[in-house]
Amino acid sequence: MFKGLRWRLLLYYLMVMAAILSVFGAGVYVFLTQSLYQQLDKKLQTLAQSAAPSFTEVEVKGSQYIEQVDEVPWRDIFNRDKQSLEWFDDQGKLLARRGAIVLTFPPKLGSLTLELPETSEPIRTFTISVFKDTSKPSQPSLEGYIRASQSTEDVEIVQSQLFWGLGMGGMIALGFVGIGGLWLTQKALEPIEKSFKKLKQFTADASHELRSPLTAIKASVDVMRNHPERIHPKDAKKLVAIASATDQMSHLAEDLLFLARTDAALSIPTRKSVPISLNTVLHNLVELLESFAQDKQITLEYHGLTTVSVIGDEGQLTRLFSNLLENALQYTPPQGKVVLTVAKQNRYALVMIEDTGIGIAPEHQPFVFDRFWRADKARSHRERGTGLGLAIAQAITHSHGGKITLTSQVGVGSCFQIRLPLV
Ligand SMILES: Nc1ncnc2c1ncn2[C@@H]1O[C@H](COP(=O)(O)OP(=O)(O)OP(=O)(O)O)[C@@H](O)[C@H]1O
Numbered sequence: 001m002f003k004g005l006r007w008r009l010l011l012y013y014l015m016v017m018a019a020i021l022s023v024f025g026a027g028v029y030v031f032l033t034q035s036l037y038q039q040l041d042k043k044l045q046t047l048a049q050s051a052a053p054s055f056t057e058v059e060v061k062g063s064q065y066i067e068q069v070d071e072v073p074w075r076d077i078f079n080r081d082k083q084s085l086e087w088f089d090d091q092g093k094l095l096a097r098r099g100a101i102v103l104t105f106p107p108k109l110g111s112l113t114l115e116l117p118e119t120s121e122p123i124r125t126f127t128i129s130v131f132k133d134t135s136k137p138s139q140p141s142l143e144g145y146i147r148a149s150q151s152t153e154d155v156e157i158v159q160s161q162l163f164w165g166l167g168m169g170g171m172i173a174l175g176f177v178g179i180g181g182l183w184l185t186q187k188a189l190e191p192i193e194k195s196f197k198k199l200k201q202f203t204a205d206a207s208h209e210l211r212s213p214l215t216a217i218k219a220s221v222d223v224m225r226n227h228p229e230r231i232h233p234k235d236a237k238k239l240v241a242i243a244s245a246t247d248q249m250s251h252l253a254e255d256l257l258f259l260a261r262t263d264a265a266l267s268i269p270t271r272k273s274v275p276i277s278l279n280t281v282l283h284n285l286v287e288l289l290e291s292f293a294q295d296k297q298i299t300l301e302y303h304g305l306t307t308v309s310v311i312g313d314e315g316q317l318t319r320l321f322s323n324l325l326e327n328a329l330q331y332t333p334p335q336g337k338v339v340l341t342v343a344k345q346n347r348y349a350l351v352m353i354e355d356t357g358i359g360i361a362p363e364h365q366p367f368v369f370d371r372f373w374r375a376d377k378a379r380s381h382r383e384r385g386t387g388l389g390l391a392i393a394q395a396i397t398h399s400h401g402g403k404i405t406l407t408s409q410v411g412v413g414s415c416f417q418i419r420l421p422l423v
């Protein structure tokens with residue numbers, strides 16, 4: 001129980017941490033990518049601005065002027081293999097170009113990312129406008145545009161390194177978080193596990209200790225009932241009530257003790273594990289309950305299979321099926337029907353207990369195997385009952401490596417299915 005809870009807690013913890021790390025990683029990635037592009041834009045803007053003073057010369061001399069690479073003022077910051085500078089007139093017509101990148105797009109002010117149609121390589125461009133020196137600075141007149149461009153290859157390399165770095169870093173961090181989480185969940189569950197163990201021990205001890213006084217009361221009541229002449233007639237009824245209440249309490253103490261013991265021994269195999277013929281167990285049970293069914297005017301049918309055997313404890317298996325059969329008979333009104341069927345399904349023995357009883361509402365079905373759970377409808381049907389019968393049935397099925405399931409419809413009936421591994 002705690003193992004499953006521990007893994008579930010760890011999974012939730014990892015999911016939360018993964019979400020936090022992803023948001024953090026995405027934030028860092030977006031922020032750094034943006035700042036890389038801002039840096040590139042700044043570089044291109046500086047290059048375009050340094051080429052601006054030579055605009056008139058380029059306009060007059062054209063390409064001739066730009067060929068004098070050693071003299072141009074931008075020579076120190078211009079990388080002609082990776083960058084490109086273009087001069088346009090005020091109509092956007094290309095005047096001259098210097099550099100490796102050839103763009104056919106018209107200039108557009110500001111920064112822009114374009115894709116070269118031939119190579120589909122992304123290019124970042126930055127375009128500035130150049131104004132003529134006029135006598136009136138308040139009325140500048142447009143002379144043309146200068147566009148500086150560069151491939152975003154370098155930025156993309158850094159971007160991909162960043163992506164993988166953050167991804168791998170996140171994975172490694174998640175691994176450490178997992179190890180830390182394992183330790184944390186263990187520490188957090190330790191006290192709960194301890195107190196749960198104590199509680200189970202207490203239940204086992206308490207029910208064990210209750211047995212002796214209950215046996216003593218029972219024995220005394222039996223002695224008194226064997227000598228009715230010594231009892232005042234008015235007390236006879238009280239004695240019957242005491243005997244019945246003592247029976248009920250012994251039953252409850254036995255059930256609690258059984259559950260406490262199976263809780264402790266869930267991981268170890270049942271003590272008496274021998275091949276058991278299911279047909280024998282079920283046949284004996286049906287014979288035993290036949291008269292109870294007749295009294296209640298319920299038809300009890302049995303469709304057995306002689307070849308089905310399972311490994312287990314005969315006493316426990318009898319208890320499992322008697323709990324289910326008793327329920328079927330108790331929660332089925334007169335003239336109803338209870339059918340017990342045995343079948344083989346792959347490597348499993350399948351036992352089905354069907355009834356035409358009061359049924360269990362869908363919202364109640366998840367709780368039927370809980371300890372002390374009883375539907376209100378069941379209480380009106382049968383006052384006695386502790387709500388431990390199905391919890392015991394489930395514990396026995398699980399300790400035998402099996403599975404118990406339920407299908408039910410209110411007013412139509414219920415069907416409990418038990419699958420146990422075949423010999
Ligand atoms: N065949 C059934 N048809 C309808 N309701 C059922 C059936 N079997 C179980 N239930 C419901 O599930 C509840 C739990 O059953 P369970 O056998 O654990 O307890 P109980 O029969 O009330 O008491 P006891 O511990 O004495 O068996 C019942 O109170 C009843 O509401």
Ligand SMILES: [Mg+2]
Nearest residue numbers: 323327389390
């Ligand atoms: Mg019951």
